[in-house]
Amino acid sequence: MTTSKGHIGQSHRRENALRHLAGRGRFVTDLVLPRMLHAAFVRSPMAKGKIVELDVSDAAAASGVVRVFTAETLNDMCAPWTGVLDHFAGMQSGAQNLLAEKEVLWAGHPVVMILAHSRAEAEDACELVMLDIEDEDAVVDGEAALAGGSPLAAEGLDSNLCFQTVLKTPGLDEAFSSAAHVVEGNFTFGRHTAVSLEPRAIVADFDPSTGQLNVHQGTQTPYQFQDVYSRHFGLPEGKVRVIAPDVGGSFGMKLHVYHEEMATVAASLKLGRPVRFVADRLESFLSDIHARDHRVKARMALDSNGGILAMDVDDMTQIGAFSSYPRTSVAEGNQVIRLMGAPYQMPDYRGRLSVVFQNKVQTSQYRAVGHPIACAVTEALVDLAAEELGLDPFEMRQRNLVADDAYPYVSATGYQFEKLSHQASLAKLRDLMGYDALRQEQATLRTQGIYRGIGIAPFVEITNPGATFYGVGGARISAQDGAVVRLTPAGDVYCAISVTEQGQGTETIIAQVIADQLGVTPDQVKVSTGDTDTTPSGGATWACRGAGIGGETALRAGRKLQEQILTLAAAILQTDPTLLSLANGAVVDTATQHERITLAEIGRIATYRPDTLPKGCDHSLTVAQHYAPTGYPFDFTNGIQASYVEVDIETGVTRLLKHWVVEDCGRIINPLLVDEQIRGGVVQGLGPAFFEECLYDDMGQMVNASLADYLVPMAGEMPDIEIAHIETPTLDTILGAKGVGEAGTAAAGAAAMNAVNDALRPTGARVSQTPMTPMRILTALGHL
Amino acid sequence: MKTDINFTVNGEAVREAIEPRTSLADVLRDNLSLTGTHLGCEMGACGACLVLLDGAPVHACLVLAVQVAGQKIETIEGLNNSGLVADLQEQFHDRNALQCGFCTSGMLMSAHALLSQNSMPSRPEIRDALSGNYCRCTGYEAIVDAISATAERRSKIVEGVQ
Numbered sequence A: 001m002t003t004s005k006g007h008i009g010q011s012h013r014r015e016n017a018l019r020h021l022a023g024r025g026r027f028v029t030d031l032v033l034p035r036m037l038h039a040a041f042v043r044s045p046m047a048k049g050k051i052v053e054l055d056v057s058d059a060a061a062a063s064g065v066v067r068v069f070t071a072e073t074l075n076d077m078c079a080p081w082t083g084v085l086d087h088f089a090g091m092q093s094g095a096q097n098l099l100a101e102k103e104v105l106w107a108g109h110p111v112v113m114i115l116a117h118s119r120a121e122a123e124d125a126c127e128l129v130m131l132d133i134e135d136e137d138a139v140v141d142g143e144a145a146l147a148g149g150s151p152l153a154a155e156g157l158d159s160n161l162c163f164q165t166v167l168k169t170p171g172l173d174e175a176f177s178s179a180a181h182v183v184e185g186n187f188t189f190g191r192h193t194a195v196s197l198e199p200r201a202i203v204a205d206f207d208p209s210t211g212q213l214n215v216h217q218g219t220q221t222p223y224q225f226q227d228v229y230s231r232h233f234g235l236p237e238g239k240v241r242v243i244a245p246d247v248g249g250s251f252g253m254k255l256h257v258y259h260e261e262m263a264t265v266a267a268s269l270k271l272g273r274p275v276r277f278v279a280d281r282l283e284s285f286l287s288d289i290h291a292r293d294h295r296v297k298a299r300m301a302l303d304s305n306g307g308i309l310a311m312d313v314d315d316m317t318q319i320g321a322f323s324s325y326p327r328t329s330v331a332e333g334n335q336v337i338r339l340m341g342a343p344y345q346m347p348d349y350r351g352r353l354s355v356v357f358q359n360k361v362q363t364s365q366y367r368a369v370g371h372p373i374a375c376a377v378t379e380a381l382v383d384l385a386a387e388e389l390g391l392d393p394f395e396m397r398q399r400n401l402v403a404d405d406a407y408p409y410v411s412a413t414g415y416q417f418e419k420l421s422h423q424a425s426l427a428k429l430r431d432l433m434g435y436d437a438l439r440q441e442q443a444t445l446r447t448q449g450i451y452r453g454i455g456i457a458p459f460v461e462i463t464n465p466g467a468t469f470y471g472v473g474g475a476r477i478s479a480q481d482g483a484v485v486r487l488t489p490a491g492d493v494y495c496a497i498s499v500t501e502q503g504q505g506t507e508t509i510i511a512q513v514i515a516d517q518l519g520v521t522p523d524q525v526k527v528s529t530g531d532t533d534t535t536p537s538g539g540a541t542w543a544c545r546g547a548g549i550g551g552e553t554a555l556r557a558g559r560k561l562q563e564q565i566l567t568l569a570a571a572i573l574q575t576d577p578t579l580l581s582l583a584n585g586a587v588v589d590t591a592t593q594h595e596r597i598t599l600a601e602i603g604r605i606a607t608y609r610p611d612t613l614p615k616g617c618d619h620s621l622t623v624a625q626h627y628a629p630t631g632y633p634f635d636f637t638n639g640i641q642a643s644y645v646e647v648d649i650e651t652g653v654t655r656l657l658k659h660w661v662v663e664d665c666g667r668i669i670n671p672l673l674v675d676e677q678i679r680g681g682v683v684q685g686l687g688p689a690f691f692e693e694c695l696y697d698d699m700g701q702m703v704n705a706s707l708a709d710y711l712v713p714m715a716g717e718m719p720d721i722e723i724a725h726i727e728t729p730t731l732d733t734i735l736g737a738k739g740v741g742e743a744g745t746a747a748a749g750a751a752a753m754n755a756v757n758d759a760l761r762p763t764g765a766r767v768s769q770t771p772m773t774p775m776r777i778l779t780a781l782g783h784l
Numbered sequence B: 001m002k003t004d005i006n007f008t009v010n011g012e013a014v015r016e017a018i019e020p021r022t023s024l025a026d027v028l029r030d031n032l033s034l035t036g037t038h039l040g041c042e043m044g045a046c047g048a049c050l051v052l053l054d055g056a057p058v059h060a061c062l063v064l065a066v067q068v069a070g071q072k073i074e075t076i077e078g079l080n081n082s083g084l085v086a087d088l089q090e091q092f093h094d095r096n097a098l099q100c101g102f103c104t105s106g107m108l109m110s111a112h113a114l115l116s117q118n119s120m121p122s123r124p125e126i127r128d129a130l131s132g133n134y135c136r137c138t139g140y141e142a143i144v145d146a147i148s149a150t151a152e153r154r155s156k157i158v159e160g161v162q
Helices: A017-021 A071-077 A119-126 A142-146 A172-177 A222-233 A259-271 A281-287 A331-339 A371-389 A393-400 A422-433 A435-447 A506-518 A546-573 A599-608 A671-690 A743-763 A774-780 B024-031 B076-082 B086-095 B104-117 B123-129 B141-161
Strands: A037-043 A049-055 A065-069 A110-116 A130-135 A161-168 A181-193 A201-207 A212-217 A240-243 A275-278 A290-302 A308-318 A348-356 A451-463 A481-487 A493-497 A525-528 A580-583 A586-589 A595-598 A622-627 A635-647 A654-664 A720-725 B003-009 B012-018 B050-053 B056-059 B072-074
Touching: A017 B086, A017 B104, A037 A119, A037 A259, A037 A281, A049 A110, A065 A119, A065 A259, A071 A259, A110 A119, A110 A259, A142 A290, A142 A308, A142 A348, A161 A331, A172 A290, A172 A308, A172 A348, A181 A371, A181 A671, A201 A259, A212 A222, A212 A259, A222 A240, A222 A259, A259 A275, A259 A281, A290 A331, A290 A371, A308 A331, A308 A371, A331 A348, A331 A371, A331 A451, A371 A393, A371 A451, A371 A743, A393 A422, A393 A451, A422 A435, A422 A451, A422 A635, A422 A654, A422 A720, A435 A451, A451 A743, A481 A506, A481 A546, A481 A599, A493 A506, A493 A546, A506 A525, A506 A546, A546 A580, A546 A586, A546 A595, A546 A599, A546 A622, A586 A599, A595 A599, A635 A743, A654 A671, A654 A743, A671 A720, A671 A743, A671 B141, A743 A774, B012 B024, B024 B050, B050 B104, B056 B104, B076 B104, B086 B104, B086 B141, B104 B123, B104 B141, B123 B141
Parallel strands: A037 A275, A212 A240, A308 A348, A493 A525, A654 A720, B003 B072
Antiparallel strands: A037 A110, A049 A130, A065 A110, A161 A348, A181 A290, A201 A212, A201 A275, A290 A308, A451 A635, A481 A493, A481 A622, A580 A586, A586 A595, A635 A654, B003 B012, B050 B056, B050 B072
C-alpha cells in the first residue's frame, strides 16, 4: 500500500547537528543538579598486589569532602557481576564488585571513592589516602600467562585461560597435505582504545522520598543499564530511569559495565543525592575498555591455480584481569576466528581461540569487533599467496572471492551469507582507484628511489545481530527494538524509539523512514531517543543495528500508523480506506492524488471532536511496534578497501596518500551520513594500523596513558577517502538496510598493511605487527 | 582562598570569585554555564576547549582563569550569536562535518582563526591548521571540505563586492 515518498535514499542533513554547531550540545558532562557531589577514585598504582593497609581518615577529614567509601563500606550495595556467557562453554572469570577488595588486579583498579563538593577537592583528598599494597608478580604477557608455573592473574581462577575453543571442518588435514602452496605468517595486533572525545560520564540521582533512581549517562545502551542497575542494586525496574542525552563518541566503549559508574550509582543510593563521575583522560586510559591485543599464527593452503583450499589459524587474545560484563571479553576472539577467510570460497578451516587473563585493563567490544584482525590476517596471507604464485592481487581476489551468484552461501566457519557482492565490489574498486595507472606510477617512482605501495582488502561485516548474538548465552541484552509513533493534534508526527544517537544520525534516518510511510517531510517528524522512561525498550545502538533493526522498527510502526490514519480518514470521508493514501501532509485520493483531508484536520477531529466519528471508530493515532530480526541470525555486509602509501625506507615513516572504499550496506537511507560513517570508520582502522597502541612495561604499567603520548590520528596524517557503493538490500526486512558503522574500520588496517608490505617488497622486508611504527618498519628493514 | 577577577566573555563584563588554580575552561563551564567549551583531555592536546583570547585561539584548559583578568574571551556561544561563523557552521552542516559534536566547538575556533589569517588555505594547510584538534568521528575529510568550501565562498563574495 505504501510507496516510498522519496526521503529514504536522500542526503538529508542532521537537524541535531545545529545545536552542536551552536555550542548547545547537551552532554552529561554539562549537567549540574542541585546538591550534586563529585566523585574521584584512588586507584591501584601497581598491576597486582594485596591490600595490606588502607586508611582513609585523613581524606575523610579533608576540605570539601562529604564521604569516603571503600570496599568495606560500599560493596554490599551491589550484587557482584561476572562476565561469562553460557554459550561459551567452559569460560571463566572472577566476579567483580565496585571497589577492589583485598587484591588489586591492574594498575588503575579503583580502591577508594571520594565524594566532595568539587572534583578538585575530591582529587586533593585522594592524595591523603594511605594505601599500602604488597606488590605481587603481575601476569603481563599472554603467552607467559599460559606457561606452567605462571602466577594467576586473579585469585580464584583455575588457570589464566579464560576460554578456549576450536572450529574445524573434516577436510582440513587433507587440504593442507594436498596443497600445491602453503603460505603462513605470525601477526601481532597491539592493544588500543576508543578515545571517545567525551570521556565516560555519569550523574546518578537517587531520590529516597520516591525510591526513584535517575541516571544520566553517556551511553549507547540505556535499557541495558536500566536492567543492570535494577538487578544489581535490587531496585524495581520501573524505578530506574536511564537518560542518555548527547553522547560524545562511544564506538562500543560506552556499553560495558564499569566499576566507576556502578560505584557512582551506589554512592547516590547511599547518600540520597546526585553524584557525578566524569573520567579524566588519564582515568579513561586506565579504565575504559581496551581492544584487540591478539597474536595470530596462521597458514593458508592453495592449489596450483591459486585457489584457496583452507586456513589454519591460532588466535591468542589477552583480555586483562576480568572478562567484561555483560557481553564478555570472549566475543572479539570468537568473531576473529569466525570471520577468517569470510570473503572467499574456502572449503576447509580450522580456527583455535585462546582467551587469556593478564593484569591489565579489560579488553572488550570496540568498533568492528574482531573484524580488523580476521581481515588483516586473511588479506596478508592472500597477498603472500599472490606473490608466491606470481599473480596480481586483483587477479588473486577475482579467482577466490565468492561469486556474486553463489548465494545463499555458508562459510567454512559456519556463517550464513544471504547475498553479498564481492566480485562487483572488486571490479568497482579497480575502476575507482585507477589501479593500472597507480601501478605504473608506483613502478616509475620506484626507479627514483621512492617506495610506494598499493594494498587491497575485501571484507565481510556482521550487522543487524539477532538474539543469537548474546541472548542465547543468557545475557540480558535486547535483541529487539521498539518505536512509538503518533500523530499529534496539530498533524505533526512524533516518534520515540529505542535506538540511540551518538552522532551517527540515528534520529535523522528514523525521521526519513517514518516520513516516507506517512507522506510528510522528515522535518515534520520529531524523533526522541535515549530515555528509558519516554521511549520503548530495545537494544539501542551497537553492532550496526540502528538502521537495519531500528529503521525496520520505525518503518513498521509508520505503516501501522498509516493504516490507522487511513481507516480514520475513510470513516470521516465515508469512503473505502483502500482508495486513500498519504502524501504531502494529507490524505489523498490514490487514483488522482487529490487532497481529501489534511493530517492536521485528522489530528483535530480525533483529538477535539471524536464525538463526530462513527461509533467504535479507533481514534488513538498512536501506535507501538517492536521488531527483532527473524530471518538470518545476522546480516552481513561486504566491501573492499584500498590503500596507497609511501614508505620512507630511511626513516621508516609512512605517508598515507589515498584510501578508497567500495561498500555494500544494503539499502542506503542517507548517503551523506553513510559516507561519513565510513570515513570515520576508516580513520579508526588506520589509527591502530600506524599510531595507536596502549603500551605497557614489564611490570604491567601502562606507560603512554595520556593524549600527549598515545597517538590519535590527526587531520594532517590522514588521507582523503574516496567512497563508492553497491546496494544489495537484505530481503529479510521491508527496508532492506544493513549496517555500516564497522565497515570502514574492518578493512582499513588490512589494506594499509598490504600497502606497506607492497612498498617494502623490493627490499624483502615484511611487517606483520600493528601499529606499523617507524621503529617496527626499520626493524623489518634490518636498519635496527 | 578565592580571588575576584574581571574579564569580558562574549562582550559581557564578568566578575567571578575563583580559586587561583581554576582553569579558564572550568570558569566558563561551571561558573558561567557556557558549556559549549568542552574538555577532552585537560592537557592541551585535543582542542575541544579552544576559545579566543583577545582574538587568538587558546586552550581554555591550560589557561588559568586569573590570567585572563582584564582580557576578552570569545566562546563558541559568542561566535554563534555574533554570526561571524554562520557560513562555516552552514558548511559544516551541509557536509556533516561533525558527528558526536564534542570536538565541534574547537574545530570551529581553529577554522575561524585559520580563515582570519589565510583567506584561501590549501587542503594541506587546512589539515595542518587542525593539527591541534582531535576528531574521532568524521575522519577529518568532511571538516577539511567544509573549511575549504567556506574559504571559496567568502572569496567569491569578496570578488562579487569588488
